[in-house]
Amino acid sequence: MPQIADRIRNLPPYIFATISQQKRQLASDGADIISMDAGSPDLPPPDSVIDALAHSARNPQHHGYAGYSGTPGFRAAVARHYAQRFHTEMDPDTEILPLLGSKEAVIYFSLAYLNAGDIALVPSVGYPSYSMGARIAGATVHYLPSSAETGYLPDLSNLSAELAQKARILWLNYPNNPTGAIANVDDYQPIVDFCLKHDILLLSDNPYYDITYDRNQGISIFEVPRARPIAVELMSLSKTYNMAGWRLGAALGDAPYIKALLNLKSNVDSGHFRPVYDAGIEALDHTARSWIEARNAIYERRRDLLVSLLPAAGLQAEPPGGAMYVWARVLQGNGADYARGALQHAHVSIAPGGTYGPDGEDYVRFSLVNPEPRIQEALDRLRLWQEIRSR
Numbered sequence: 001m002p003q004i005a006d007r008i009r010n011l012p013p014y015i016f017a018t019i020s021q022q023k024r025q026l027a028s029d030g031a032d033i034i035s036m037d038a039g040s041p042d043l044p045p046p047d048s049v050i051d052a053l054a055h056s057a058r059n060p061q062h063h064g065y066a067g068y069s070g071t072p073g074f075r076a077a078v079a080r081h082y083a084q085r086f087h088t089e090m091d092p093d094t095e096i097l098p099l100l101g102s103k104e105a106v107i108y109f110s111l112a113y114l115n116a117g118d119i120a121l122v123p124s125v126g127y128p129s130y131s132m133g134a135r136i137a138g139a140t141v142h143y144l145p146s147s148a149e150t151g152y153l154p155d156l157s158n159l160s161a162e163l164a165q166k167a168r169i170l171w172l173n174y175p176n177n178p179t180g181a182i183a184n185v186d187d188y189q190p191i192v193d194f195c196l197k198h199d200i201l202l203l204s205d206n207p208y209y210d211i212t213y214d215r216n217q218g219i220s221i222f223e224v225p226r227a228r229p230i231a232v233e234l235m236s237l238s239k240t241y242n243m244a245g246w247r248l249g250a251a252l253g254d255a256p257y258i259k260a261l262l263n264l265k266s267n268v269d270s271g272h273f274r275p276v277y278d279a280g281i282e283a284l285d286h287t288a289r290s291w292i293e294a295r296n297a298i299y300e301r302r303r304d305l306l307v308s309l310l311p312a313a314g315l316q317a318e319p320p321g322g323a324m325y326v327w328a329r330v331l332q333g334n335g336a337d338y339a340r341g342a343l344q345h346a347h348v349s350i351a352p353g354g355t356y357g358p359d360g361e362d363y364v365r366f367s368l369v370n371p372e373p374r375i376q377e378a379l380d381r382l383r384l385w386q387e388i389r390s391r
């Protein structure tokens with residue numbers, strides 16, 4: 001049998017692919033699973049976005065390859081959105097590249113900026129693809145400690161000069177997955193200055209800037225003084241417009257970063273389906289702020305319900321300031337055992353915290369992607385299971 005290459009043989013499977021398989025098995029045995037693991041929004045996109053997709057799909061000219069850099073119209077819409085939302089001017093032809101979802105760019109930037117033996121600075125805890133991208137590139141992951149005490153900002157204070165010199169990229173993500181932490185300009189500034197000093201590419205992975213609660217506001221890395229020459233931002237339509245399955249996002253940054261990304265990406269894919277870009281223009285140009293606020297209010301009510309029910313289920317969490325997750329500490333045992341038991345015994349699927357880095361092992365992550373009655377039912381089941389567990 002032909003041998004699989006080491007880089008794939010040694011790569012652990014993606015956690016949500018594994019959980020999906022376990023859920024399918026239980027569902028085929030008749031279990032009613034409540035899925036609170038992946039961050040796939042359950043609410044629909046705005047109607048006008050679906051209308052734009054359907055309208056564009058009826059045009060016989062719209063079924064060929066749409067171009068390696070996407071359509072000029074979608075790039076211009078991203079530029080308008082950044083100008084209006086963040087007062088940041090980006091050249092739509094050289095500083096913006098549409099993506100098939102922002103996840104692919106996590107891997108592409110790792111491949112484009114990491115040589116074997118280089119260091120990727122990855123917050124512990126953070127989105128798992130940051131460390132996977134580094135591994136696929138043959139680089140080494142150095143986890144930056146982050147904790148509730150420091151607002152889940154990465155701690156750079158103990159990084160040795162040797163590590164800082166070998167580091168090529170650093171990942172940031174606020175509002176944060178999995179913790180829901182928020183960061184402001186003052187939080188970002190020392191990290192920007194650190195990256196400038198050591199010539200490290202700062203990758204701001206920013207799919208949640210418009211999912212915030214309690215009057216918090218998400219920002220762009222380009223609003224931070226001095227960030228522009230050293231930073232790339234990834235934005236996504238998946239969460240903000242409930243379009244996760246549509247796979248549409250964009251990378252923004254100075255032309256050399258975008259050129260490197262395009263060089264790699266155009267060798268792998270041939271761009272998106274034209275109607276998806278056209279629907280993306282509609283989403284960015286015409287989604288009312290009131291639609292976003294109404295959607296955030298729904299997540300906020302779910303968040304408050306979930307957080308209030310956690311202690312009876314053996315968990316504890318602070319209400320997050322943004323993103324669509326609740327990061328809960330397991331009061332007895334660890335996150336991996338809790339998540340495994342919750343699925344097996346309560347048929348509630350949640351993500352084990354260790355997936356997000358070594359500092360997450362005592363945690364589990366809930367996604368707020370179920371209506372309130374389902375959240376209530378999930379937590380009732382977890383409470384009953386917890387009562388048996390703690391006997």
Ligand SMILES: Cc1ncc(COP(=O)(O)O)c(C=O)c1O
Nearest residue numbers: 039101102103127177236238249
């Ligand atoms: C922090 C973060 N980055 C990137 C992504 C990928 O999003 P998408 O590829 O749908 O744009 C996710 C999805 O959960 C995420 O949480």
